Amino acid sequence: MSSRPADLLIARAVRRGGPWLAALAATALLGAAADLLLPAALGRAVDAVVRTQARAGAEAGFGLTGPLTTAALLVALVVACDALGVLAAGVSGARAARWLRSRVVAHTLSVGTGMTRHFTPGEIVTRAGVNVEEAGRTPEAVVTAATLIVPAAGSVVVLALIDPWLAVTLVAGLLLIVAVLRAFMRRTTAASGGYQQAQGEIAAMLVGALAGARTITAAGTEDREAARVLAPLPRLRAHGLALWRLQARAGVQAAVVVPLLEIAVLAVGGLRLSAGGLTVGELLAAARYVVLGAGLGSALGYAARIARARSAAQRLEQLFAVPPPAYGDRPLPPGSGTLELRDVTVRADGVRLLSGVSLVVPGGTCTAVVGRSGSGKSSLAAVAGRLVDPERGAVLLDGVPLREIGREPLRRAVGYAFERPALFGETLGEAIAFGLGAGDDAGERSGDAARAAATAARADAFIRRLPLGYATPVGEAPMSGGEIQRVGLARAFAQAGRLLILDDAMSSLDTVTERQVGRALTGSLSDRTRLVVAHRVTTAAQADQVVWLENGRVRATGTHERLWDDPGYRAVFRAEEAS
Numbered sequence: 001m002s003s004r005p006a007d008l009l010i011a012r013a014v015r016r017g018g019p020w021l022a023a024l025a026a027t028a029l030l031g032a033a034a035d036l037l038l039p040a041a042l043g044r045a046v047d048a049v050v051r052t053q054a055r056a057g058a059e060a061g062f063g064l065t066g067p068l069t070t071a072a073l074l075v076a077l078v079v080a081c082d083a084l085g086v087l088a089a090g091v092s093g094a095r096a097a098r099w100l101r102s103r104v105v106a107h108t109l110s111v112g113t114g115m116t117r118h119f120t121p122g123e124i125v126t127r128a129g130v131n132v133e134e135a136g137r138t139p140e141a142v143v144t145a146a147t148l149i150v151p152a153a154g155s156v157v158v159l160a161l162i163d164p165w166l167a168v169t170l171v172a173g174l175l176l177i178v179a180v181l182r183a184f185m186r187r188t189t190a191a192s193g194g195y196q197q198a199q200g201e202i203a204a205m206l207v208g209a210l211a212g213a214r215t216i217t218a219a220g221t222e223d224r225e226a227a228r229v230l231a232p233l234p235r236l237r238a239h240g241l242a243l244w245r246l247q248a249r250a251g252v253q254a255a256v257v258v259p260l261l262e263i264a265v266l267a268v269g270g271l272r273l274s275a276g277g278l279t280v281g282e283l284l285a286a287a288r289y290v291v292l293g294a295g296l297g298s299a300l301g302y303a304a305r306i307a308r309a310r311s312a313a314q315r316l317e318q319l320f321a322v323p324p325p326a327y328g329d330r331p332l333p334p335g336s337g338t339l340e341l342r343d344v345t346v347r348a349d350g351v352r353l354l355s356g357v358s359l360v361v362p363g364g365t366c367t368a369v370v371g372r373s374g375s376g377k378s379s380l381a382a383v384a385g386r387l388v389d390p391e392r393g394a395v396l397l398d399g400v401p402l403r404e405i406g407r408e409p410l411r412r413a414v415g416y417a418f419e420r421p422a423l424f425g426e427t428l429g430e431a432i433a434f435g436l437g438a439g440d441d442a443g444e445r446s447g448d449a450a451r452a453a454a455t456a457a458r459a460d461a462f463i464r465r466l467p468l469g470y471a472t473p474v475g476e477a478p479m480s481g482g483e484i485q486r487v488g489l490a491r492a493f494a495q496a497g498r499l500l501i502l503d504d505a506m507s508s509l510d511t512v513t514e515r516q517v518g519r520a521l522t523g524s525l526s527d528r529t530r531l532v533v534a535h536r537v538t539t540a541a542q543a544d545q546v547v548w549l550e551n552g553r554v555r556a557t558g559t560h561e562r563l564w565d566d567p568g569y570r571a572v573f574r575a576e577e578a579s
Helices: 003-015 019-052 057-111 121-136 138-147 149-162 164-211 213-219 222-229 233-274 280-320 377-384 407-413 428-432 442-456 460-465 481-495 511-522 537-542 567-578
Strands: 339-348 351-361 366-370 392-397 414-418 499-503 529-533 545-550 553-558
Touching: 003 057, 003 121, 003 138, 003 280, 019 057, 019 138, 019 149, 019 280, 057 121, 057 138, 057 280, 121 138, 121 164, 121 280, 138 149, 138 280, 149 164, 149 280, 164 213, 164 222, 164 233, 164 280, 213 222, 233 280, 339 377, 351 377, 351 392, 351 545, 351 553, 366 377, 366 537, 366 567, 377 499, 377 529, 377 545, 407 414, 414 481, 428 442, 428 481, 442 460, 442 481, 460 481, 481 499, 481 511, 511 537
Parallel strands: 366 529, 366 545, 414 499, 499 529
Antiparallel strands: 339 351, 339 392, 545 553
């Protein structure tokens, strides 16, 4: 991936430092200016000592007061700038990291399921965590590294004023230091990318292992899974060692160049002193200025930070390169929720999940989608409410293509329930009302809608038995898998304005509860179009029509009674029961 988008991202992150970034730059520049003035002040003090050593003590002391006071004030200014710079660096870095993390999280959620087709959850978490922190340290590294140019350039100018030969010697050494820094930056950026990639792979496999922790424990395969999760560790170690070697090599090169540079300048200065071209104070100042100029070598550490930030920004840009779905601005016309799929094809990772599917779900009816595992049921459910866009074809709701409908109208019209619902909100009441509209009376309306939906999903009874009822915190509610599914169903019932999609959302319900929820689907919820991924005969039998999928295609549609005459259709349910 080109580094230019990553560099632009870093530049935008640096600007998000706000006033604290300006404070960091100001203190760094002011401190650098004070560093430049300090050697001259010390040189004048030394020359004053030499000139007044034969005078009376009081007179000599009076002559030294001004230069020493100036030097003391400059030292105090350097210390104050360093202290304020540390604070400004921390705050500006935190602001940059917050901006980056907000962008990453918002973009990831706006892309939705499309993001997990490109990156595993562990990779996304690593990039939103570790890589954002590394990129967030950029303001301090960039500003501090940039301000190191000030004392280097200033030292050249001052040495040129003292003696041009000293300046020429310093410039030659600085060119060597710059060459070392450039090579170090280029190689470190590449090595950092490999290190961060290995980190992401370990995190991705660890997240997957944690999701199946009970299975791993039950199978007694902890050691094997630990070895699998840590398989990228040798590569991580190799990249880490490469980074250390690069830093050590560059450090040795800088450590050799800087003392040689100081010796060369002092040697030239000594010759000039012996020839009467310099004073003792000027030689002292020159020695200090060459140290300041050679301080450009200390940019090595900041260069390493910038290199890691660049590779981290490249990984963040890979997330931003996944486009979110584009919504239109068309409102939904009045209608009963008729859903139509026209020649829909869905593909993921090169595998065709649906192929040329065309069907109509009349408004206000209940359609069951059945088929063996892998037949495309969940893909059809995802594309029906635009969790996924088809590769080819179109999906329409009441005659309007889903791509042309605005985000808010579409999400108010469609409600989803899943096999493993994730419950958001502080309390169970908020979890059920999650996603409902806002307004002055939104709380009362959402509360009423949540209770009505919970009743339809057969969740109201067990919620009311809890000591705090609907105010029970989600994390403290002792719920079985079936009860969690009922809360997820309630949320979908409350959300769906026209179209309700249940993707295997009743798999954990007992037979009695499933029949009760099924009666609600054909009773109190009959004003909405219902698309139900079904695995049980009872659910299919209650539907107005059944869509039978096989290998991503529609094999047949019709009522359950008519399709039941086909042995292949009956075999679908026998296979589900056997599994």
